[in-house]
Each structure stands twice: as structure tokens, then as C-alpha cells.
Amino acid sequence: MEEQFKVRYADRMNQLPPYLFGMINKMKMEKRWKGDDVIDLGMGNPMDPTPGPVTDKLCEVASDPKIHRYPVAGGMKNLKREIALYYERNYKVELTGEDDVICTIGSKEGLSHLCLALLGPGDTVLTHAPAFPIHVYAAVIAGANVLRIPITTEDIFLEQINGMCKSLYPCPKLLMLNFPHNPTGALASKEFFAEVVKLAKKYKFMVINDFAYSKITFDGYVAPSFLEVPGAMDVGVEFGSFSKSYNMAGWRLGYCVGNVDMIGGLSKIKGYYDYGIFSAIQVAGIVAMRDCDAQISEQVEVYQKRRDFFCDGLTKMGWEVDVPKAGMFLWVKIPEPYCQMGSIKFSIEMMHRANVALAPGAGFGEEGEGYLRLALVENENRVAQALKQMRRALKEIDGEIEAGTFELAP
Numbered sequence: 001m002e003e004q005f006k007v008r009y010a011d012r013m014n015q016l017p018p019y020l021f022g023m024i025n026k027m028k029m030e031k032r033w034k035g036d037d038v039i040d041l042g043m044g045n046p047m048d049p050t051p052g053p054v055t056d057k058l059c060e061v062a063s064d065p066k067i068h069r070y071p072v073a074g075g076m077k078n079l080k081r082e083i084a085l086y087y088e089r090n091y092k093v094e095l096t097g098e099d100d101v102i103c104t105i106g107s108k109e110g111l112s113h114l115c116l117a118l119l120g121p122g123d124t125v126l127t128h129a130p131a132f133p134i135h136v137y138a139a140v141i142a143g144a145n146v147l148r149i150p151i152t153t154e155d156i157f158l159e160q161i162n163g164m165c166k167s168l169y170p171c172p173k174l175l176m177l178n179f180p181h182n183p184t185g186a187l188a189s190k191e192f193f194a195e196v197v198k199l200a201k202k203y204k205f206m207v208i209n210d211f212a213y214s215k216i217t218f219d220g221y222v223a224p225s226f227l228e229v230p231g232a233m234d235v236g237v238e239f240g241s242f243s244k245s246y247n248m249a250g251w252r253l254g255y256c257v258g259n260v261d262m263i264g265g266l267s268k269i270k271g272y273y274d275y276g277i278f279s280a281i282q283v284a285g286i287v288a289m290r291d292c293d294a295q296i297s298e299q300v301e302v303y304q305k306r307r308d309f310f311c312d313g314l315t316k317m318g319w320e321v322d323v324p325k326a327g328m329f330l331w332v333k334i335p336e337p338y339c340q341m342g343s344i345k346f347s348i349e350m351m352h353r354a355n356v357a358l359a360p361g362a363g364f365g366e367e368g369e370g371y372l373r374l375a376l377v378e379n380e381n382r383v384a385q386a387l388k389q390m391r392r393a394l395k396e397i398d399g400e401i402e403a404g405t406f407e408l409a410p
Contacts, residue, residue, distance in 0.1 A: 015140050019133070020363035024347060028357045038351070039386040041374045042359040044182070044328055046247040048302065048377075051295040054246060057287045062280040073276040074267050075103025075255070082289045083240075083255050091225040099260040100233070102267055103285075105277055107212055107239040107254040110266060112138040113273060114237070114256065117265030118174060118206065119144040126161060126205075127176035130183060130364035130371075135176050135210065147172070150367055151184055154192040158199070165203040175200065175236075178210040180223050183364050183373040184331045185324030187221070193229040200235040206262060207236030213327045215245040215296050218304045221325040227258055237262045244328060245296050246288045253277055253285050303328055306376040306383065313387045330374040331361075337401065338394065339370050340408040347372070353393035356386045 021043070028038050049055075061067055074080075077097075084097035095101055104110030111134060119125065119142040127135050129148035139146050149160045165171050175196065179188035193209075200207050209226035217223050226238050237258030243249040256263055270276075310330060311321045319335050333339070334346055341349070343360035350356045361371030378386065400406035 012141055012143070016137060020344070021133075021359060024351070024357060024359065024363075027348070027351055031351070031355065036355050038355045038357055039378060039382050039389070040357045041378060041383075041386060042347075042357040044244070044375050044377065046244065046249050046328075046377055048247050048299060050247045050251070051288065051292045053291055054248070054284045054288045058280050058284040061283045064280075067279045067283075069279075071276040071279040071282065073271055073274065075101070075276065076279065076282045076286075079103060079282045079286050080255075082286045083257065086289045087225070087227070087257060091228050093225060093227045093257075095257055100263060101255060101257050102263050102270075103277060103282065104239070104254040104256055104266075104270075105274060106243060106252040107210060107241040107256075108134050109252070109274075110254055110256050110270075111135075111208065111210060111239055112141070113269045114208065114262065114266045115139050115142040115144070115174075117269045118142075118262065122170070123173040124168060124170070125174045125176055126164060126172045128157070128178070128181065128186075130361065130368035131176075132178060132182045132210075132364065135178055136365070139174070139176070144173070148365065148367070151181065151186050154189065154195075158192070158195050161196070161199055165199065165205070171203050172205050174206045174208065176208050176210075177226070178212075179226075180213040180217070180326035182210075182213065182327060183329055183359070183361070183368065183371075185322075185327045185329065187223070187326060190224045190228060193224065193226050193232065196226075197229050197231045197235055201231065205235075206259075207232070209236065209238045211238050212241045212244055214240060216300060216303060216328050217326040218300065218307065219325055223326055233258055235259065242285055242288060245299075246292060247299065248285075248288065251281050251284075253281055303376050306378070306380060309380045310374065310376065310383050313383065317387065317391060328376045330376070332372050332374060334370055334372060337408060338397070343369055343372060349397065350390060350393060353396060354386070354389035356390055356393075 024042055031038050080101040081097040083101050084095035087093040087095050115138040119139055121143040123144040125139040125144050125146045128151045136146050214223050226232050237256050239256050241254040311323050314321045321332055338346055343362045347358045347360040350358055359373040361368030397406055
């Protein structure tokens with residue numbers, strides 16, 4: 001009898017857990033296909049429109065047949081120059097716009113490919129915990145080991161970096177940062193970045209800062225760039241994205257700036273993997289950076305109002321909420337007794353009973369267990385409806401707990 005053919009995955013696939021957010025999104029879409037109105041508070045997927053001048057420029061440029069050819073893989077020269085001007089205008093950081101800037105298909109792609117260029121078996125990466133999955137698994141896919149440092153205070157975080165570098169051999173090769181932080185909303189100061197640069201030079205590790213939420217800041221807070229710190233360009237790079245600031249998530253346009261050798265490695269890898277971003281999108285990106293600062297400010301006001309409304313609603317439900325100063329999420333602890341069921345089961349229950357999609361904290365690592373990440377993408381009316389449906393679902397669960405028909409344990 002002929003042996004049945006079986007696909008054999010690479011060993012690296014064994015190190016990748018099921019993508020939890022993909023599972024939640026699949027459940028959401030299945031319910032929507034059945035006609036359910038699921039309110040999505042789980043995914044940081046902007047629902048507000050891209051600025052009009054950006055979409056107008058895309059349509060104008062896309063009609064030119066010459067634009068339909070392969071683009072320059074590392075980004076159009078004019079877009080790279082605009083990114084350099086953006087950094088000079090916002091952070092007083094001087095970039096040439098040539099070898100120190102590269103355009104990427106969103107920051108997630110660029111970060112992943114950079115890890116392939118920098119890391120391999122035997123290398124160690126330090127990052128924070130909880131963590132957005134790609135900040136861990138980009139390194140894992142590249143073959144590296146990842147050590148996670150719980151986010152607490154800046155001083156403790158720096159002490160732990162120093163201690164790990166002292167005790168590990170070989171020394172960690174890379175520190176992966178993400179400030180403002182997804183999912184917790186934690187912030188970093190210029191003083192913190194300055195100490196990171198000192199440690200990087202002392203222990204010879206590289207630094208990546210994912211700066212995707214650079215402009216989504218509230219209450220007068222301004223997020224510093226890692227590259228503002230003297231010497232940062234010697235040890236690291238920073239990723240930025242058009243997804244959040246300009247509501248261009250589906251456009252897949254991002255960039256990496258900083259150390260020319262690190263960017264050179266990313267450029268070499270990308271040369272084998274992709275042909276870059278559609279030129280019309282890149283031209284539209286120039287318009288976004290050059291002409292749409294006012295639209296960013298308007299969008300931030302929208303997010304801040306949603307944040308305040310959402311936090312007020314949760315507080316009235318008896319939930320403890322830390323009001324974030326940056327990012328487009330709330331990071332909230334599930335209250336008792338529901339915390340006992342775990343964040344995944346809680347999210348599934350809310351999906352089925354309340355038609356509300358949430359991001360379980362466990363999706364950001366074991367340190368996120370007991371928490372939820374709630375996106376600020378829906379308007380106040382939808383948020384109010386989501387909270388109403390959640391209250392009703394929790395009341396239903398309370399009745400089942402009292403009757404002994406609901407098992408809290410996950």
C-alpha cells in the first residue's frame with residue numbers, strides 16, 4: 001500500500017504558537033458572515049479615513065502607466081528625503097535620506113526582515129514583556145533566543161539589561177524596544193534612551209525601537225525618538241509607520257532610519273524577498289508627511305475623546321483603568337471573579353455572548369495574562385453599545401456562576 005504523502009514543516013515552525021489574534025479574527029469574521037454585528041475592539045485597525053489629499057494623490061498617480069512598473073526596492077528617493085525632513089522637523093535628527101533611510105512594506109515586514117539580516121542560531125535578543133508578538137517571533141524565526149524583561153520602571157528595566165549582559169555569554173546581540181509600548185501604553189524618556197545607548201556601547205549590542213505610535217499621544221505628551229539621543233545612530237535604528245498616524249494601515253507603508261550598516265543589511269535581505277512598495281503609494285506617502293500634520297492632530301483629538309469616554313464607561317462598570325498617554329489602546333485588568341477564567345476564555349465568552357471582539361492579554365505573552373487590550377478604533381456610540389452588551393453578558397455569567405452552571409477556570 002502506497003504511503004500517504006505528508007507535508008513536513010521546517011523545525012522553526014515548532015517554535016511558533018498558534019497566532020491567537022488570527023483565531024480571534026477568524027471567529028469575528030465567521031460571526032459577521034452569519035449576520036452578527038460584531039463590534040471590534042480587539043484589532044488596532046483604524047476605521048477613520050485616510051486624509052483626503054493622500055487618497056487624491058494616490059488616484060492621480062495610479063493612472064499613470066509608468067507607475068505600474070516595479071518600484072525601487074528600498075524606496076523612492078523623494079520619499080526617503082521626505083522622511084529625513086520629517087525627522088529633522090520633528091526630532092532635530094539629521095539624516096541624509098540615502099543610506100540611513102529605507103522604506104518598508106509596513107514596519108512589521110521591515111522588522112522581520114531586519115532580524116533575518118542580523119540574527120541567527122546562538123544569538124540572544126532582549127525585549128520587554130508583555131510584547132507585541134512580532135517583537136518576539138521575528139527573532140525566533142531568524143533562529144535566535146529571546147529573553148523577556150517585564151516592563152516596570154525605567155531604572156529596573158535598565159538594571160535588568162545590565163545584569164543580563166553581565167551574566168550571559170555570549171552577550172545579547174540585540175535589544176528590541178517598542179515605545180510608546182503596545183500593548184501597555186508604557187512610555188520611555190530621553191534619559192532612558194540615553195542610558196540604553198550607554199549600555200549598547202558598553203556591551204556591543206544593537207538596538208531596534210519600533211516607533212509606530214510616535215504621533216498618537218495625549219494630554220500634551222510628546223514621545224521622544226530613540227534617535228534624538230546622541231550616539232543612538234551608532235548602535236541602532238528606529239521603525240516608523242504610516243498606518244496609525246495617517247490611517248493608512250492597509251496601504252502597508254513604513255520605514256526604518258538610523259544606523260547605515262543595519263539598514264544596509266535590511267536592504268540586502270529585501271533585495272531577495274520583495275520589489276518594494278507600489279510607487280503610487282510612495283508618492284501618496286510624500287503628501288502625507290509633507291501636508292497632513294493638521295490631520296494627525298485632528299485624529300489624535302478623536303482618539304483622546306474615545307479614550308476618555310471608554311475609560312469613564314469601564315470605571316462605571318467597576319473596572320480599574322490606567323489612562324494611557326499614548327497609543328490607540330487601553331490595557332485593562334479583567335476584574336474578579338472573571339479574571340479566573342483567563343483572558344482567552346473571557347474574550348471568547350464576550351465574542352459569543354456580547355458580539356464584542358477583544359484582544360486577550362495572553363496573546364502578548366504569559367505576562368499579559370489577566371489583561372485585555374482594547375482598541376480605540378470605534379466611535380463613542382459603538383463603544384457605548386459594546387459596554388452595554390458586555391454588561392449584559394457578564395450579568396448572564398453571574399447568574400450561571402450562582403447557579404453552578406458556569407466553570408470559571410479556563
